[in-house]
Amino acid sequence: MADRESDRSVSQTVRAQLSLRDLILSGRLRSGERISELQAVELTGVSRTPVRMALVRLEEEGLLEAIPSGGFMVKAFSERDILDSIEIRGTLEGVAARFAAERGVSARDLAPLKENLAELDVLLRQDTHSVEVFSAYVALNARFHALLSDLSGSAPLIRQVDRSSALPFASPSGFVMAQSALAEASQILLIAQDHHHTVIDAIENREGARAEAIMREHARLAARNLRLALRNRTHLDLLPALVRSSAAEV
Amino acid sequence: MADRESDRSVSQTVRAQLSLRDLILSGRLRSGERISELQAVELTGVSRTPVRMALVRLEEEGLLEAIPSGGFMVKAFSERDILDSIEIRGTLEGVAARFAAERGVSARDLAPLKENLAELDVLLRQDTHSVEVFSAYVALNARFHALLSDLSGSAPLIRQVDRSSALPFASPSGFVMAQSALAEASQILLIAQDHHHTVIDAIENREGARAEAIMREHARLAARNLRLALRNRTHLDLLPALVRSSAAEV
DNA sequence: GCCTCATTTATTGTATACATAATGAATGCA
DNA sequence: TGCATTCATTATGTATACAATAAATGAGGC
Numbered sequence: 001m002a003d004r005e006s007d008r009s010v011s012q013t014v015r016a017q018l019s020l021r022d023l024i025l026s027g028r029l030r031s032g033e034r035i036s037e038l039q040a041v042e043l044t045g046v047s048r049t050p051v052r053m054a055l056v057r058l059e060e061e062g063l064l065e066a067i068p069s070g071g072f073m074v075k076a077f078s079e080r081d082i083l084d085s086i087e088i089r090g091t092l093e094g095v096a097a098r099f100a101a102e103r104g105v106s107a108r109d110l111a112p113l114k115e116n117l118a119e120l121d122v123l124l125r126q127d128t129h130s131v132e133v134f135s136a137y138v139a140l141n142a143r144f145h146a147l148l149s150d151l152s153g154s155a156p157l158i159r160q161v162d163r164s165s166a167l168p169f170a171s172p173s174g175f176v177m178a179q180s181a182l183a184e185a186s187q188i189l190l191i192a193q194d195h196h197h198t199v200i201d202a203i204e205n206r207e208g209a210r211a212e213a214i215m216r217e218h219a220r221l222a223a224r225n226l227r228l229a230l231r232n233r234t235h236l237d238l239l240p241a242l243v244r245s246s247a248a249e250v
Numbered sequence: 251m252a253d254r255e256s257d258r259s260v261s262q263t264v265r266a267q268l269s270l271r272d273l274i275l276s277g278r279l280r281s282g283e284r285i286s287e288l289q290a291v292e293l294t295g296v297s298r299t300p301v302r303m304a305l306v307r308l309e310e311e312g313l314l315e316a317i318p319s320g321g322f323m324v325k326a327f328s329e330r331d332i333l334d335s336i337e338i339r340g341t342l343e344g345v346a347a348r349f350a351a352e353r354g355v356s357a358r359d360l361a362p363l364k365e366n367l368a369e370l371d372v373l374l375r376q377d378t379h380s381v382e383v384f385s386a387y388v389a390l391n392a393r394f395h396a397l398l399s400d401l402s403g404s405a406p407l408i409r410q411v412d413r414s415s416a417l418p419f420a421s422p423s424g425f426v427m428a429q430s431a432l433a434e435a436s437q438i439l440l441i442a443q444d445h446h447h448t449v450i451d452a453i454e455n456r457e458g459a460r461a462e463a464i465m466r467e468h469a470r471l472a473a474r475n476l477r478l479a480l481r482n483r484t485h486l487d488l489l490p491a492l493v494r495s496s497a498a499e500v
Numbered sequence: 501g502c503c504t505c506a507t508t509t510a511t512t513g514t515a516t517a518c519a520t521a522a523t524g525a526a527t528g529c530a
Numbered sequence: 531t532g533c534a535t536t537c538a539t540t541a542t543g544t545a546t547a548c549a550a551t552a553a554a555t556g557a558g559g560c
Contacts, residue, residue, distance in 0.1 A: 011543070011544090012543075012544065013543080013544090036510090036511065036512085037511075037512070038510090038511075038512095046544085046545095047544060047545045047546075048512095048544095048545080048546080049299070049543080049544055049545065049546090050543080050544065050545090052303070052512095052513095053302070053303075053306060053543095056303060056306055056307065057306065057310070060307070060310040062409070069512090069551090069552065069553085070511075070512050070513080070551085070552080071511075071512070080404075081404070081405060081406050084349075084404045084405075084406045084407055085406045087345065088342070088345065088406060088407055088410055091341060091342070091345050092338070092341070092342075095337065095338065095341050099334075154330070154331070154334045155331060156331050156334050156335045156338060156414075157334055157338055159312070160338055160410070160413070160414055163410070163413060164406075164410055261513070261514090262513075262514065262515095263513080263514090286540090286541065286542085287541075287542070288540090288541075288542095296514085296515095297514065297515045297516075298514095298515080298516080298542095299513080299514055299515065299516090300513080300514065300515090302542090302543095303513095319521090319522065319523090319542095320521085320522080320541070320542050320543080321541075321542070
């Protein structure tokens with residue numbers, strides 16, 4: 001929920017952006033649906049100016065698409081689009097890992113990653129089928145990836161990785177796929193965690209090519225995971241909670 | 251020049267965006283300089299609402315940076331940032347080439363690329379040191395790269411490539427470096443053109459890994475070219491013309 | 501009965517007025 | 531003399547009024 005009237009500390013623009021993002025991700029605004037400014041005003045409770053700003057930002061974010069004659073519509077994504085986005089993200093993360101390895105990182109920079117990794121290790125010994133544990137996993141995993149791209153020390157790269165992350169994680173179907181796959185193949189998480197460990201090892205040993213290859217393979221695993229999930233969809237009831245937790249963290 | 255008062259066919263927002271982009275790229279607004287809305291209003295001649303839209307879009311474009319307390323400043327880029335951006339772009343173009351190769355492309359899709367390639371061949375037999383020929387080269391080369399990413403058939407990837415192109419080509423120093431390097435090492439263009447030919451060949455023969463490797467190497471060539479240019483800067487007088495032609499094509 | 505043109509309506513684009521927050525300077529007090 | 535507090539000024543955030551354009555619907559003619 002977007003706390004429409006309360007929380008005066010954040011700007012109207014941000015409030016509108018959060019509200020609208022929530023509406024899109026939760027599916028209340030369907031793909032391909034045109035969204036008029038006045039409609040957005042009704043939905044968010046703020047006036048047209050901040051609503052327009054929010055719409056422009058959501059367009060840049062990739063959730064909306066500008067209509068030539070004016071206005072915006074909710075962007076539609078194919079499964080192929082989402083799979084491609086995962087590969088793009090993996091490719092960029094591969095470059096990030098390689099940069100980190102080639103340019104060298106201090107033990108101080110690596111510390112938060114190792115800490116995060118340890119937390120993930122602990123978590124993965126629990127039952128990842130439960131909503132709480134899975135949500136915690138999603139958050140920790142996202143943090144690992146964010147820390148990793150930071151490790152590259154390259155502002156343009158960090159920026160690009162951020163942008164390429166929008167689609168795989170923003171899309172409702174992405175969420176459906178991610179969690180449903182998880183439910184039936186939680187050992188995949190263990191392999192993913194192995195990737196996390198080995199990429200850090202590669203970076204520490206300055207093995208750039210290896211670090212890059214691991215992150216690419218990591219993305220391929222995620223993609224495979226999702227393709228698998230497309231066939232046998234389960235646990236769709238988990239979706240709303242996941243979407244909500246993701247929208248909140250922005 | 252951005253034709254301030256004339257050309258009523260385009261929106262005020264777009265006019266403001268073009269004007270401001272031109273001001274930034276031409277260096278009249280210096281890196282790190284704060285740009286207030288009223289100042290932007292003065293400079294562009296449109297009112298605050300479209301100016302704000304333009305500022306937000308330029309922020310998303312990567313040319314401006316939001317100041318926490320409000321407002322925007324012209325973003326500053328290091329040489330490292332620009333070199334990284336070239337590598338990022340090359341990496342993504344590598345994926346695009348691989349996608350094209352793996353998924354297959356029709357002869358009809360390849361036709362415009364081959365035509366473009368032939369035009370480049372003709373051009374490269376001329377004196378690339380002249381402003382006209384070099385400008386034409388820049389335009390044709392940009393078109394080749396755009397067509398190539400289109401060939402991937404992946405909307406998310408095309409989008410990402412577009413975004414990663416902003417920095418290397420938008421930045422004035424990128425232009426300085428690109429053209430000054432060119433002036434003293436025009437044989438590099440011939441090698442680059444060979445890359446263009448061979449990547450198409452690889453795509454036609456469905457050699458995905460080779461296609462990807464070529465585009466990566468292509469970017470490395472560009473990066474090397476620029477590093478070289480950093481040492482002996484020449485022909486800086488060409489800069490304004492190049493910036494102007496680039497700003498116009500958007 | 502269908503096609504075309506005009507009128508009307510709705511929606512976006514633009515401008516400006518107002519409010520609020522931040523910044524800087526000046527004055528008073530310690 | 532130095533620091534803090536307050537006031538003034540400037541800038542951004544927000545709302546709304548107005549204009550222009552595009553879409554839709556109706557009527558009239560072919």
